[in-house]
Amino acid sequence: MRIEKVDVLIIGGGAAGLAAAIEAKNTGVKTLLLERDRNTGGVLNQCIHNGFGLHVFKEELTGPEFMERLWEELGNLDEIIRNNYTVLKIDHINREVITLSEEGIVVFKPKALIMATGARERPLNALRIPGSRVAGVYTAGVAQKMVNIYNRLPGNRVLIVGSGDIGLIMARRLKIEGMDVLGVVEIMPEPGGLIRNVVQCLEDFNIPLWLSHTVFKIHGKERLEGVTIGKVDENFNPIPGTERYIEVDTLVASVGLIPQNELIENFVEMDPINRGPVIDDLMRTSIEWIFAAGNNVAIHDLVDFVYEEGKIAGRNAAKYVLGEKLPKPKYIFKRGNNVGVLLPQRFTGKEPFKMYLRPKKSLEKSAILFSGKVVRKFNWKIRPSEMIDLVVRNFESLPNEVLVEVNKID
Amino acid sequence: MRVFVIGAGITGSLITRELSKYDLEVHVIDKAPDIGWGVTKANSAIVHGGYDDPPGSVRAQFAALGNKMYDELSNELDFDFIRTGSYVVAFKEEDVEYLKELKKRGVKNGVSNLEILTSEELKNREPNLNKDIKAALWCPTAGITEPWEVSIAAIENAKDNGAIVHLDEKVLDIIVQNQKVKKILTDKGEYNADIIINAAGLFADEIAKMAGVADFEIFPRKGEYILLDKKLKGLVNAVIFPTPTKKSKGILVVPTVDGGILLGPNAVDLPKDQKNNLETTKEGLNEVYEKSKALVPSIDISYSVKTFAGLRPETKNKDFIIGATKIWGFINVAGIRSPGLTAAPAIAKYITEKVIPEDLGLNLSKKSNFNPFRKRIPHLEETNLEEWEKIVKKDPRFGRTVCFCNNVSEGEIVEAIKRGAKTLDGVKFRTRASFGRCQGGFCSLKILEIISRELSIPLEEIKQNYKNSWIVKGKVRP
Incomplete structure (x- = not known):
């Protein structure tokens, strides 16, 4: 050693x-x-x-x-x-x-x-989707590596599960390379990736995006043969009667x-x-x-x-x-209303720095508040899928424990 | 004398190895492309104490005996076997009564070291169990292993001792003449056979029918499982059973030998024609989750790594069918449901030491040069670092990590391929590469590349497991 x-x-x-x-x-x-x-x-x-x-x-x-x-x-x-x-x-x-x-x-x-x-x-296996365990189920990153590094296609007909950015990118990529891309299912009511990717990768290529939809069941014996997809309610439970069978030999998961x-x-x-x-x-x-x-x-x-x-x-x-x-950290950021991902959680208060955060829910008009004080307003829709970056310059007046909130405003 | 074992699952493999101790020409044949891909691949992986099989049943005859054989077997064949012990836990007063019943039954079955613990005693040993548990039956001799690895190890050892292995070969018919077995016909050829041992798992009834001894049927019973990340290692230290029902041992929480936690199985009886139905269901997975959570309330399902289902070969009497038949030379080892993994080593010995000499009247002579030992593929996670460094110095491929979740090196994968792995699953079950939390996200393409290089076959021809489980279609551009 x-x-x-x-x-x-x-x-x-x-x-x-x-x-x-x-x-x-x-x-x-x-x-x-x-x-x-x-x-x-x-x-x-x-x-x-x-x-x-x-x-x-x-x-x-x-x-x-x-x-x-x-x-x-x-x-x-x-x-x-x-x-x-x-x-x-x-x-x-x-x-x-x-x-x-x-x-x-x-x-x-x-x-x-x-x-x-x-x-x-996250592998699709981890989501506990019922059905068969078959070949032909890949994460978007594996499919991307297969196509772009290994020069191989993953199959003939593909459904993309999850509208994360790599999923959207791969929908376009596989379409360009000649696969039948049947669509993208997203369990949330909103896309998981950047809006620019929804436009450039799906809309520009006529690939349907089914929101509030997910895979109910995976079919096939050895290689994937098809999936049952359908609509989910606000608690992500399948809505009976919305099921539909799609024949695909490939699933690409961006979950x-x-x-x-x-x-x-x-x-x-x-x-x-x-x-x-x-x-x-x-x-x-x-x-x-x-x-x-x-x-x-x-x-x-x-x-x-x-x-x-x-x-x-x-x-x-x-x-x-x-x-x-x-310098030692002097201030602490605490999550308040509607704050998901947040960093940094602590800061020294010596120099301006960039804070990153994601709202938990989409809001049409909103503001970021530090302990009740508005530090930034948004006149456009903010969403969990788009990380907000915020340069924090003025911290002299902040309390040692700063409550961060993203609230709706009129 | 030529013996054919049909089925390279846990029983067939151990029987093959046992037979390879004797002066016989031993063949084992399986329709799957690899060893242990039927019932053996997907079960709870428990070596049971042997206390709960009905006294007088064939199961009871072999379970406790088989359990005792595992120490020596794991030593000779170099597979992981850990005597974790097991608890059957009782939530209600009547269940506590049942534990006493079980304990008595254990004594009858030759399992005398059982102990009933109070909830206090249990709390110290298994702090994560439900606090409402009133008592538990402790069986110190129960253990865990990897059934497929036991099968692979047994076949490797049998091969070293002269056995001939036929994989990806399906038995189509058995020719009987004058009430004696004569030939096996397969999709690849025909072979004369003197003795045929039917260890065909779910399909043992079909094989028996070919020999004209159709006096039993095998029904598939499905069990679904959820595997949790090895980050939860230590959540339970031993196998946790609920109080059993008439139908099954219930849904368990089981530590796996590599540190994961396995939840399941439920039990769903399927029609006879669904012996390939390995689908998981929403209801089944929910049941597994809810019932295991009743045992260990802190189970966090977001640690799921994968779900799967296995089939158990069930018979009408829920018992093993073992022994000679009216067709001379045709021996059944059928209906090996739970505790089949436990009983298998004892069953294998019974075939060579009782059935063949006594029922067939054949005196088998032992080989003088039988080598009982097989060495496992070295795994970094089981080796100390000084030792591993020596391995790397000898072969630098053992210093190149391919599977990051389970720290599996290229050297291990190459060795698995040398030992017979041809598919991604073949590599996975031999090395644990792609078995971990990313489920092959980082390594599956690299493994594909290594298989392609080592076996000189194009990527397009490599399978996940079976014939039609192709992984890549073809080149994007020439």
Whole structure:
């Protein structure tokens, strides 16, 4: 077992991890990034559509192009990136990160750690949909990888389950590549992905979107043969009489992303709504030498924001290593009415920062309130599927515990 | 002397291995493409104590005996077997009476270490159980295993000792001459046979009919399950049974050997023609959830990893049918419903040590060079890191993780393919790759790639499991 000392260690080489590495490296501290896959970039590798980078590069890039920008920024990749390294365990007491690779077991001893482990897709299996267990049921990410990386089609006729962004993107992608895309079913009364994706991926391609619909049953012997779909009521119970059989040999599921925190969730304070670690505006977790950024903190809509978070984490982890005294969190954000995902949950009150939140319910006209005071108004419809970003500049007058609400206004 | 075992499930596999100890030409044949894909693949994976089978039944004759054989068997065949113990819990006074009944029955069946615990005693050992439980019957010898792994291990060992394995081959007919078995006809050929052992699970009645001994029927009884994430490891430490009903042992909460929690099964009797019906139902899954929640109220269903259904081969008398028949050389091992996994090692010995010598009058001679040991594919999660590093130094593929949820390396997958896995399920059941919380989201395409490379077959031809379970259709563009 080899032991390796390092200043800033980053786990995960997606957008957040690469951004963190860029910032940390630029301060001159010894930075290493561990990637469990064959190469870095994470899901950007397979997202060959465009729309990435509008905020941070003011350009519309594809996923691989966005990724290459980060590689360029990072410079000498070989020095910083270790591909095919899997982290087996983090020993937070001894500050050790135990890894497996072709080299064997390497124990890293970092001065600061950045978790950039991203998210995974919820499998359809986990939803307990009745029926057969057959081949032909894929998550949208697997279907995307199959088509864009492996150059293979998943089948002939497909139904998309769930209108998350990857589901919408894949509806279009599979249609372009010649599959019969019968439609998208979404159990909620509203689409799960960005409205721009509903328009560009479904409406522009005449793919129907069935809201308040779900799969009641999966049919088939060995390969999928069809599904029964139907309408659900407001409690998501099937409405009898609305059933309809659709002949498909492929299901593509986009039924949610789950932040991956298995390595830290047993010793870091977790936020059960975000399903990620509680963090402050410096992207610090409840353990002072462990930082986190990206979709493992909470599911974001845009890679641009993930990138920005990664940079904040990288910067502050480096400062920590260099012995700079980082301010302690002074304020706490608490969820009030209609607030789902919310981050950061704590902040130091030293510098302006970006807050991200999702309303639990859609509202036509609304406002964000900090302890009763309106900080931002929306004249357009806000929805859970579209994350709101809010730059917080004025905190002098805030109480130490800030109640965040998203309320309806007239 | 040529023996054919029909069915490579848990009973057929262990019988095959037992036969491979003797100077015989042993064949095992299964219509499925892999070992243990019938009843063996989907059940509660429990090695029962053996206390609750009706005294005098064939089940009772083998269950407690089989249980005792598992330590040695798991040692020889190197599969996971943990004596977790089990509790039957009672919510009502009359149920407590029933526990006493069960305890007495246990003594009759040769299971004498049973103990009735008060709710206080139970609370200390299993703090997550329903607080309304009044008492529990503790059986320390009950355990858990992976039935498919037991089957695979037994067949691997039998193969090492000369047995011949026919997979993906369906028996079409059995030729009988002068009241003796003579031939087996399959969809791939015909073979002379002196002894045929019918361990065909759900289809044992059909095989018996081919030999002209149609004196029983097998009815499929479906059980549905929900598997929960291994993050819940420790939710229960032992197998938790409710007080049983006449029909079944009820819906259980079971720890799995790799740390998950299994809920189920319900019990639904299906018509005879539905021996392939493995569909889960809304009602069934709800029943499993609600009844397991009654045992362990803190069960959080959002930890579901997957659901599945299994079929048990039930007979009219709910008992095993084991023994020689009026056709010389044709031996039934049928109706192996619960506690079949438990009883299987004892049944296998009974076939070679009683049925063949006594009922068939054949003196079998033991091979001098039988090797009882089989080594498992090494798994990182079961190995200490120093050991694992040695394995990686020898073969770096063991340092390349493919399945992140269960930490399965490329080396393990390649080894599984060497040992006979040809499909995604074949790899999954041998390595636990894609068995975890992401259900193959990260690794299934990589496994496909490895199978394609190792067996030199295109991705399009690799299956999930059976013939028509293709995974990728064809190239997007040439």
